[in-house]
Amino acid sequence: MPTSAKSNACRPWDDEQVERLKELIASGASAVRAAAALKRARSSVQVKARKLGMPFMASRDAKRIRNAKIAEAESRLAR
Numbered sequence: 001m002p003t004s005a006k007s008n009a010c011r012p013w014d015d016e017q018v019e020r021l022k023e024l025i026a027s028g029a030s031a032v033r034a035a036a037a038l039k040r041a042r043s044s045v046q047v048k049a050r051k052l053g054m055p056f057m058a059s060r061d062a063k064r065i066r067n068a069k070i071a072e073a074e075s076r077l078a079r
Contacts, residue, residue, distance in 0.1 A: 030062065
């Protein structure tokens with residue numbers, strides 16, 4: 001039977017998962033992506049990130065940055 005995020009709702013965070021969460025946030029991963037990678041609920045990773053002082057970037061800001069990177073890469077290719 002597959003493990004769902006709901007069955008992990010009260011599971012404590014271990015040091016390895018906290019480090020992985022920090023890495024995911026630093027790499028620009030979304031809360032949804034981090035939740036999937038850690039097999040936890042999105043709300044759980046968002047709360048933990050805030051408690052660590054490393055909240056996830058707002059979706060709108062992440063999209064703006066991603067689009068800027070794409071535009072920059074396309075302009076380099078056009079040269």
